Amino acid sequence: MATREEVVEIDLALHHDGDCWVAQGETPAVSARGETFEALDAAVLQQLRGHGSLPAGTEARVAMRFDFDTLPVRLRQYHTHYFNRRIVMTL
Numbered sequence: 001m002a003t004r005e006e007v008v009e010i011d012l013a014l015h016h017d018g019d020c021w022v023a024q025g026e027t028p029a030v031s032a033r034g035e036t037f038e039a040l041d042a043a044v045l046q047q048l049r050g051h052g053s054l055p056a057g058t059e060a061r062v063a064m065r066f067d068f069d070t071l072p073v074r075l076r077q078y079h080t081h082y083f084n085r086r087i088v089m090t091l
Contacts, residue, residue: 007059012044014085015070023064028053041087049091058091 012025020033021040028051034040048060064085 006055006057007061008054010048010060010062012062012064013067014064015067037085041089044087045089045091048089054091056091060089060091062087062089 010025010028010030012023012030014021014023016022017033020035021037022031022033023040023044024031028048030044030047030051032040032043032047034043044062048054049056054060064087066083
């Protein structure tokens with residue numbers, strides 16, 4: 001009998017603090033940083049694995065949406081769509 005792997009959808013807010021990319025979310029609680037997207041993805045994976053509420057083998061579909069509130073107000077009109085990221089990882 002094949003086992004059904006659990007799939008979870010996770011939404012994170014994404015911004016750059018001047019030094020690193022930062023992804024934050026509340027369910028589950030995640031606050032990860034990385035100088036590159038590769039480092040950020042590794043930090044997100046590490047936090048999700050260490051969270052304890054998600055079993056090993058769970059497929060996590062992580063949507064990172066850019067937080068426009070971090071842009072200066074005068075620039076927001078020119079950036080109707082900055083960028084979003086989506087990664088899929090197995091915990």
